[in-house]
Amino acid sequence: MAQAINRYRTDLRDFRFLFFEQFDLPAVLGKEPFAEWGQDECDMVLDEVYRFVCDTIGPLNASGDAQGCRIEDGRVLTPEGFKGAWDQLWEAGWRTIAAPSRWGGQDAPTMIGSFVEEMLCGANTSFTMYTGLTLSAAELLLEFGTEDQKKKFVPKMLSGEWTGTMCLTEPHAGSDVGSASSSATRNDDGTYNVQGTKIFISGGDNDLGENVIHLVLARIEGAEAGTKGLSLFIVPRVRVNDDGSLGELNDVTVPSIEHKMGINGSATCVMNFGDEGGCVGEVVGGIEHQGIRQMFHMMNAARIGVGIQGLAVASASYLSALEYARERKQGASVKKLKDANAPRVPILEHPNIRRDLLAMKATVEGVRALVMKLSNHADRLRTTQGKDDESEAYHKGQIDLLTPLVKAYGTDAAFNVSSRAIQVHGGHGYLKDYPVEQYCRDSKIFQIYEGTNFIQSMDLVSRKLGQAGGANTQAFLMDIQNFINANKNSPELAEGLQHLQAAHEAVAASVTQLIGWFKGGKVEHIPLAAEDFLTIMSELAVGWLLLEQAAIALRKLPETSKTHPDYAFYTGKKFAAQHFANDVLTTLPSRVQRLSTIDTLPVEMPDEAFATV
Numbered sequence: 001m002a003q004a005i006n007r008y009r010t011d012l013r014d015f016r017f018l019f020f021e022q023f024d025l026p027a028v029l030g031k032e033p034f035a036e037w038g039q040d041e042c043d044m045v046l047d048e049v050y051r052f053v054c055d056t057i058g059p060l061n062a063s064g065d066a067q068g069c070r071i072e073d074g075r076v077l078t079p080e081g082f083k084g085a086w087d088q089l090w091e092a093g094w095r096t097i098a099a100p101s102r103w104g105g106q107d108a109p110t111m112i113g114s115f116v117e118e119m120l121c122g123a124n125t126s127f128t129m130y131t132g133l134t135l136s137a138a139e140l141l142l143e144f145g146t147e148d149q150k151k152k153f154v155p156k157m158l159s160g161e162w163t164g165t166m167c168l169t170e171p172h173a174g175s176d177v178g179s180a181s182s183s184a185t186r187n188d189d190g191t192y193n194v195q196g197t198k199i200f201i202s203g204g205d206n207d208l209g210e211n212v213i214h215l216v217l218a219r220i221e222g223a224e225a226g227t228k229g230l231s232l233f234i235v236p237r238v239r240v241n242d243d244g245s246l247g248e249l250n251d252v253t254v255p256s257i258e259h260k261m262g263i264n265g266s267a268t269c270v271m272n273f274g275d276e277g278g279c280v281g282e283v284v285g286g287i288e289h290q291g292i293r294q295m296f297h298m299m300n301a302a303r304i305g306v307g308i309q310g311l312a313v314a315s316a317s318y319l320s321a322l323e324y325a326r327e328r329k330q331g332a333s334v335k336k337l338k339d340a341n342a343p344r345v346p347i348l349e350h351p352n353i354r355r356d357l358l359a360m361k362a363t364v365e366g367v368r369a370l371v372m373k374l375s376n377h378a379d380r381l382r383t384t385q386g387k388d389d390e391s392e393a394y395h396k397g398q399i400d401l402l403t404p405l406v407k408a409y410g411t412d413a414a415f416n417v418s419s420r421a422i423q424v425h426g427g428h429g430y431l432k433d434y435p436v437e438q439y440c441r442d443s444k445i446f447q448i449y450e451g452t453n454f455i456q457s458m459d460l461v462s463r464k465l466g467q468a469g470g471a472n473t474q475a476f477l478m479d480i481q482n483f484i485n486a487n488k489n490s491p492e493l494a495e496g497l498q499h500l501q502a503a504h505e506a507v508a509a510s511v512t513q514l515i516g517w518f519k520g521g522k523v524e525h526i527p528l529a530a531e532d533f534l535t536i537m538s539e540l541a542v543g544w545l546l547l548e549q550a551a552i553a554l555r556k557l558p559e560t561s562k563t564h565p566d567y568a569f570y571t572g573k574k575f576a577a578q579h580f581a582n583d584v585l586t587t588l589p590s591r592v593q594r595l596s597t598i599d600t601l602p603v604e605m606p607d608e609a610f611a612t613v
Contacts, residue, residue, distance in 0.1 A: 090160030137164025204269025
């Protein structure tokens with residue numbers, strides 16, 4: 001078994017920059033619903049959560065990967081140490097820090113919750129999946145459940161006594177949720193008998209809590225076909241009595257767990273409901289045929305969470321590669337290649353390694369800014385709801401628009417950065433002696449679950465771009481233009497802003513192109529272009545946020561001593577933004593042009609021409 005050593009690292013200074021310099025978190029602190037929060041409390045959380053993950057769950061990452069999960073006597077057993085860490089996490093209250101205080105949370109801002117999520121995921125993705133699904137299931141019940149359902153299930157889920165899942169996927173259906181065949185029949189007492197099989201259920205069973213609360217999509221007998229006929233059911237593994245105590249088993253079984261490429265400490269289960277005809281559930285909120293609407297609330301939160309998973313693993317991969325590059329000596333300096341007696345230097349001195357590390361740094365810090373921008377919109381939405389309709393619509397619209405970007409681009413970044421980190425390590429990166437090979441294996445699933453990244457791109461181009469009559473997209477583009485206009489007189493930002501302006505105009509033109517395809521009936525073009533467009537739009541957003549960081553850094557550098565750590569930090573912000581602008585933003589206009597002349601050969605080619613076997 002792998003040795004229990006924490007290898008997780010992060011840069012807390014970057015979070016303080018995002019909180020207190022770029023996104024002005026203090027503007028919402030001390031106001032409802034964050035009345036009990038100030039900058040000191042936020043600072044404390046940054047330090048204490050980081051200490052917790054390094055001491056408690058980080059050491060279980062490699063060992064959990066090596067040991068994996070197993071089934072004994074019909075129950076899933078998680079890796080050694082997970083149960084103890086689970087109890088410590090819920091006792092400390094970190095997992096529910098942003099949950100409502102009425103239900104045991106601490107009413108923290110969403111930005112703080114996103115920070116905690118990144119720390120937990122970066123230190124141990126597999127372990128954190130159990131906690132994230134439990135929290136998301138509880139939040140769904142808080143949003144849609146009856147008062148009795150909230151009181152019956154939520155407190156024990158938010159204390160870690162019970163765990164939670166979401167059960168959508170079926171063997172024959174995959175992402176085609178509307179073709180689900182799981183069924184439900186009404187009972188005289190208002191409950192339902194649920195029957196069916198679900199696959200790929202993360203945390204479907206475990207030994208962490210006393211009970212597992214499954215949220216199961218099924219079709220009530222007689223309901224219409226497709227997604228509109230689906231209802232969402234609360235199906236506990238062990239039935240829950242009216243007084244909250246546990247009753248008898250509920251005919252929920254786990255015939256097998258998946259053997260996966262990564263996230264081996266997370267039990268991915270096949271779940272059978274009602275094999276013996278005795279699986280009883282209750283419909284969420286007491287309302288039938290609202291399953292997809294209810295489940296999408298959980299799925300949208302989960303998609304943001306997966307984007308944060310991607311960010312967390314990308315960051316851990318980058319910092320691992322940076323640490324290795326500082327320590328590993330190999331080859332002479334490029335300036336002394338012909339000197340056979342030249343000393344070996346740390347590979348950080350080699351130009352290609354420096355290029356790779358700077359690209360990773362820019363990507364990680366840009367994605368983190370994107371996550372925190374979305375989180376900041378959520379916090380400002382919570383302070384304006386019911387008070388300012390225009391502001392409320394703006395913040396909600398930006399959350400909707402940015403969600404597919406965070407999920408897809410954040411998870412693409414995880415796999416790309418972790419792969420690049422292996423390359424920096426050279427042959428050692430391919431070994432289990434270093435953490436980057438696990439990061440790469442773990443990260444691949446992020447691009448697939450909670451809706452593949454292709455699904456995210458189709459959500460963006462077919463739904464999100466046109467929401468509110470296109471007002472959300474126009475507001476996003478206007479925010480970028482306003483930044484460009486506000487900084488146009490900065491000589492040090494001039495080149496980067498020029499690249500950003502050209503990229504902005506290209507993306508705006510691409511939006512018009514996509515709308516034209518829809519109106520012109522060229523719908524087969526959309527799936528061919530959607531993924532590339534999402535990447536381009538994400539890079540526009542990341543380039544903007546990085547240049548915004550550079551603008552802040554340029555204002556702070558003259559007043560910062562060159563011997564202070566902040567001087568190096570701000571200098572890094574300037575270089576990261578400039579590199580991303582030069583290396584990525586400059587390519588956007590030509591890539592948009594390529595989209596406009598989309599290659600339709602993939603849909604024109606006959607099926608039999610792909611291969612003759």
